[in-house]
Amino acid sequence: MGCDFKKIEEKWQKKWDEIQPFKAFNFSKKPKFYALIEFPYPSGQGLHVGHPRSYIAMDIIARKRRMQGYNVLFPIGWDAFGLPAENFAIKNKIHPKLVTKKNISKFKEQIKSLGISFDWNREVNTTDPGYYKWTQWIFSRLFEKGLAIKEETAVNWCTSCKCVLANEEVIEGKCERCGSGIFQKRKFQWILKITKYAQRLIDDLKTVDYPERVKQQQINWIGRSEGALIRFKTTSSDQILEVFTTRPETIFGVSYMVVAPEHKIIESNTKLIENMEEINKYKTEASKKSEFQRSQMLKEKTGVEIKGIRAINPANGKEIPIFMADYVLIGYGTGAIMAVPAHDERDWEFAIKYSLPKPVVILGGKDGEAFIGDGTLVNSDFLNGLDTSKAKTKIIKFLEQNKNGESKVSFKLRDWIFSRQRYWGEPIPIINCKRCGLVLDKNLPLILPETEEYETSEDGESPLANLPWIHVNCPKCLGKALRETDTMPQWAGSSWYFLRYSDNENDSELASKKAIDYWFPVDWYNGGMEHTTLHLLYSRFWHKFLYDIGVVSMPEPYAKRTSHGMILGENGEKMSKSRGNVVNPDEIIQEFGADAFRLYEMFIGDFEKAAPWSASGIRGCKRFLEKFWDMAFNISDGEIRPDFQTLINKTIKKVGEDIEKLKFNTAIASLMDLLGQIKKTGKITRDELEVFLVLISPFAPHVSEEIWKRSNFEGLASESVWPSYNEKLIKLEQNTIVLQINGKIRSKMVADSQISGKELIDLAKKDEKISSIIKNQNIIREICVPSKLVNFVIE
């Protein structure tokens, strides 16, 4: 009997839309389960075969939870602000709003064709004013609490996107999106003080269930280091040079200071500095280098001495020179360091190049290189003879007493640069008033104005700057004022979208406290590793802020996070248009059906690892479904046959446990195995079919639903009850026992699982093969693993 999968799939997708078996209920007597996938950016290329890997996996989990009696929230939405839609709009002269709308409907159609059990009533869209009203609302609260500030800082500038980028968006010195080089530029920007939450973002990782590599990556990104802040007086009357160091105990080994090219000591001492020309030249050259170029040059250090001012070592009062060099970064610590060449590799190289002294203050190093280990202090006055850690404590105490420094924790994490010179984003609800300063526009949502000109200008001004929209009256003094023209980055809307799902139609709050308390935390969140130091970190930060102001009741949004691997092209390379190895899910579904597609994506390999697509691999999944279809109409009334009790109970256990561990590939393998065993008998009983249908339905829901219906089971397969297994039935009455001599397999036998170890050994000795070997041999040891093996050790 053939099977028209396409027709069946359409039929059940329509039916599910009507009956809505996947609707989540706010407040229910059932236990709640919140399953979340990263909502997609609806790009013009449509759905990629990589997207569904996450959706199908969470769909399987969501479907299983519903069958286990949970009130499941499994929502989807659209992360629709962002550059690609805008670039497409510019190129094709279509408003990004229209492009986005079109893309969303395409995505929606594609996702629906996969039969994912999303609750479509909960759909959200970050570009909807009813949604971004609340994104702006959160920004406003951040502003009120002083966590959103406008400041001139060094920013990453992408010349191609004509836009600033957050630190997290710079990958190997290049733009995350377009791959162009990034230059450092000073600019007034909106900044979110994520660094205020750095410690908590590390600490609370202990309270959540994330993969170890995700935690580690976040910890490394935040980059906590303990040390001291030390203030060096200078020969310029009121100029103090502040440095951060993790090795304050080496202070007697300081032979010079270094400041970053962007350091403000230059501007405030132009009169004292004797070689301004030389310095300005160095500064200009440094600013011309992109961050990528700067890191490519690695350890080749350059610098220039700042003549005219010297620093004074607070430990011994000695005067030392100050250099400017681009191996010191303005963005980390204080943008200045105390250089200890004998005990720091970078300072060592610099000191060699510029013939500076390298006084040794810790014993233990070799000649000709910097010693960075621990040891005993020498040449260090009152620290002499102490070991590194004691010296550290003592010097910090000394500095504190003299008010020249204190212990300090520093983070690599930089504040989040939050403004973008772009059209297609949430307007920042701030009004610039000459009299009142920055004033919140409380009239939300602040609607993104209509325009035909959404191209960024050459000078890097936002397209909004040219619109009459910017003229507004100050809400405080009612005088003439101007609107902020930068927009928020794409990461804004996605930093809280999971909250909106809990109560997506609320227009008086971002979501009611009651709904949030009911659904949160998210029980299981699956997403890509590429978001570990972007969305995942940003959203944890926002959630903590919302916790602090009482909007949410727990400090972490996600109880459990997992990550899927990428789906690669058939050649094992990353799928991309330019490589010509992109697989279009529409074509696959057209040819093999959604169920085969779903099965194959889960069967392809370890869920957490990258896996290459295989056109022939999906064929096997399709065959399996066809076999199943044929079998299901070769049904005979009756219970589970005794011969199948063990295997079926085992399979229930295996499939259930494997789903929880994301081992979808082995869950499917065990279903294939079971079907193969049943098929050998030429028929399937009704009870066997029922169990099999329930187990396979999360993986292949359409065909399961159809067979369920045709076999006259009650209701929907999607609403059936997940079976339990009987542990007693899993244990075999008889086992194959492996018989070994000196650890090598020599024979096998079948034995009752009840019999004792001693009896087993006796039986083994009687085995024909074994007895012929051990005859005339000295048995030194007899080892028995019940119901598994017997091993005789002979000389």
Added chain:
RNA sequence: GCGGACAUGGCGAAAUUGGUAUACGCGUACGAUUCAGAUUCGUAUGGAACUUUUCCGUGCAGGUUCAAGUCCUGUUGUCCGCACCA
């Protein structure tokens, strides 16, 4: 350079506390069905040899153990993250 992960047939991959290595699928070969092809079904499929049997096999070299894909030490390779972070 630092941190993390991984290494198993022709391919994607399985393998509980150390206890039958290669489950399941793909591919391939042969056979059946067919006018033929596609599909489907059946059988076989790590390597080697003197083939009812034996030996060798989980990147490489050692070690622990009655027993190692699994544990330990060293080593090579691949991938990922960070990268002058003071």
